[in-house]
Structures are given as structure tokens and as C-alpha cells.
Amino acid sequence: MNLDLASKTAVVTGAGRGIGLATVRTLIAEGVHVAGAARTVTPELKETGALAISADLSTADGVAAFIDAARTELDGIDLLVNNVGAGDDVRLGGFLDVDDVQWARVFDLNLLSAVRASRAALPSLIERRGAIVNVSSMNSRLPAAAPVAYSAAKAALAAVGKSLAEEFGPRGVRVNTVSPGVVRTSIWEDPDGFGATVAAAAGVEHGAFLQQIPAAFNITTGRITEPEEVAALIAFLLSDVAGNITGADYLIDGGTVKTL
Template sequence: MDLELAGKTAVVTGGSKGIGLAVVRLLVAEGVRVVAASRRETPELKETGAVHVPVDLTTAEGATELIERATAELGAIDILVNNVGVGDTDDIAKGALLSLLELPDSAWQHTFDLHFYSALRVTRAALPSLVDRKGTVVNVSSIAARLAGAGPVDYNVSKAALNALTKIVAEQFGPQGVRAITISPGPVSTGVWTDPDGLIGRLAAENGVPHEEMVTQFLDNLGTTTGRVSTPEEVARLIVFAASPSNINGAEYVIDGGIIKSV
């Protein structure tokens, strides 16, 4: 299937590993010129041939620098994938282990800087180019936005805000040819779920149970009908499809193994 992406340009945040790396690989395979942003360049990212821009997207300066360097490299931006997220395990664990009364403002601020403000600032910086090229913004959210009682509370709320941002971009800039789409994964086989020092591994240690047992418990509690987590490649295929030319705008696509039951 030809996704009609050959010759286009893209910026992918959080492109050094996990879902972001899988997106970079697929876009490059489709003939897209890609700039990937992350704090560090991994060997895997370097192998893709994408241009790496090292930035800290929790800062306003990082977003400005990324788009300036991406525009200088690419000439213009057709696709923006706001994927950066999760960050340090200690940070995300706080939201899962502490109550609303215990979680400090600094944790909320850091989480929103990483998961919401990074997307807002990068999108805002890229919009002149996206309007000119009638481009597409894909925001990588999470089903956590719909699951207020599960997982890190600050993360959940930041993703709900990101979902609303997608709708606003679609509404305000759709008439100028810009599309905005949300992709909301459930559990994905990235470090959060697979690494012994990741969030699930940390919670397993806290509860004194084997890592794999904790994964199974989480999937059962969440009601996963497929009985497994998604792979980064599966999520990336949905993201790249969303970025391909279509009349889809303001929509949210869920890839969660059947966790979300509501219509």
C-alpha cells in the first residue's frame, strides 16, 4: 500500500527509542526525510539515517531550537509527531505511588512540561510551516487519559490535556489545511513495561512479586482482551498511517488490546 509519503519531511520528538524510534524507521522506509529529537542519540537511531537534534523539550528554548534546526535541515515541515514522554522512572513512579495530597507541585510541573507543554510549544513553533505545507500533527497520547483511577495521576491528566490540544489544533487550523490526530496506545513493550528498573519493574519490587507476574496482574486488571501488550512497531504503523494524506482530522485512534470498553 502506497501511503503517499515519499518526498515529505517529518519531525519526530522522542525519536531515539521505543515508539519514536519505530516511527522514525517506518517514515524513513516510506521515503520521508526525518529529523528526530531526543536528549541523546542512540546507536539505533543513528542507523536510521535520520538527522538527530539533541534538545531538552521540557524547556521553551528546546522547542524553538528544534524547529529552527529542523526547518534549516528540511526546508519545511510536512509532518510533526509529538511523541516525547515518560522520561525518568523516578518521576513517573511518583505519580503512581503518591496520592493527590502527597504529589508535589514540582512533579505536576515536570510532567506537564514533558507531556503537554513540549507538544504545545513544538506545535506552535512548527505551525507556520505546517500551514504553508498543509501538514499533519500527530500527538501520541495514552489511554491513561481515560483511566483516571489507574497509573500515574499527573501523567493521566497531562495526556487528557494533550487530547484536548489535538482538537483545538484541528478546529483552529483545519480550515487552513492542517490536520491533527491523536494516537492513544495502551501498554506497549517499551522500557516502562519491560525493563527491571522501569515503572512496572519498580512496582513489582515494591510489592515483592516477580516482574512478569506484575505485568500479568496489570493486564488482567486493565481488562486487556488480547492478553498482551502492543509492540512499538504496531503503534508506529498506526501513527504513520495517520500522518498519510486523508480527510481525517481531530480524531483519536486507540490501540490498547481491547482495554477501553466504552462506546
């Protein structure tokens, strides 16, 4: 399918690895000029040929500086992917284990980064009749004891996306949400990451835990999602092929969420 994205410009947050990096690669393969932000610019991001910018997207100043630099270097923004999320403050533990500092940090990175980036990019997006995709999570639909702040932030992000779609749709800007389930990224696979912490808490060796994920999460397809699959969905929603889709929230979770 020809997505007809060549010559468009795009901004991707959380672009250093995982879904963000896969999205950068997918968009560049479609001929898009991309600016990607990450707290740490990885060699993999540099190798894509994207404009790679180091930015702390959990802060208002960091988001503003990144969007300003991207808009200047790209001479305008057609597409925005608000992907940055998770972070070191996503931890195991119930409601009473999460203090105000953690709540604030989780919301700054997982919700307010997207609010701030969208606000800064919207003048250009309105002018160019562009599109936004926010990357949420299936956690926004699955009540669970943990991680409570992350799940709440992602639910709020999906709600903000619907509000933006309603307000700016008449002005030519489409806004959609993608909500992945478990994706093969460092969050799960890093020996020092969240997945390893979950495995340790369950008393299971990390490698064995990763193999058990499809069964433990009751994933219908029997496997976890690849970052490139999420990136392909994001690219589709950004394109004019999806020109009459807005305000939607697409699960890509292998059938984990089974409710209507």
C-alpha cells in the same frame, strides 16, 4: 497500502527509543526525510539515518532549538509527531504524593513540549498543508489514583489536539491523537523503569509481572501492543490516505478501554 509519503519531511520528538524510534523507522521506510529529537541520541536512532538531534524537550529553549534546526536542515516541515512523554517524574503514589515541582515537570514534558513544538512548526505545516499526530495515552480515559499528573497531562494533550484540528483544519492542517495502552517499551521492560517499580510495589518479580500484564489490565487481545503497531497507525494518520480524518483520538490498547 501505499501511503504516498515519499519526499515528505517529518519531525519526531522522543525519537531515541520505543514508539518514537519505531515511528522514525516506519517513516524512513516510507521514504520520509526525518529529524528525530531525544535527550540522549541513542545508537539505534543514529542507525536509522534520520537527522538525530539531542534536545531537552521539557524546556522551551530545547524545543525551539530543535524545531529551528529541523526546519533548516529539512528545508521545511510537512509532518509533526509529538511523541515525547512519560519521564522520570511519572511515579507511583496518589494525589497528595505529587508536589508542584513534579506537576510542572510532567506537564512540561507531556503537554507543553507538544504545545511548543506545534506552535513553532505550524507556519511550515500551514504552508505545506501538513499533519500533526500527538501521542497521548489510554490513561487520559481511565480515571486512576496514579499516576495522576501524567494522566491529566495526557488528557489535556488530547484536548489541545482537538482544538488545533478545529482551528487549523480550514487552513489545511490535520491534527489527530493516538492513545496507546501498554506498549512493549523500556517504560515497562527496563529493570529500573516504571514497570519494575509497579512490580516491586505489588510484591511481584518483574518478569512475572510483565507476563501478567494482559490479564491484570484485562486486555481483550491477550497481549500488549508492539511499538511498530503504534508507529503504523501514526504513519497512516499522517498520510493523505487519512486525508479526511482530523480531530480524532484513536485508542490502540488491545481493547483495554471498554467504554463507549
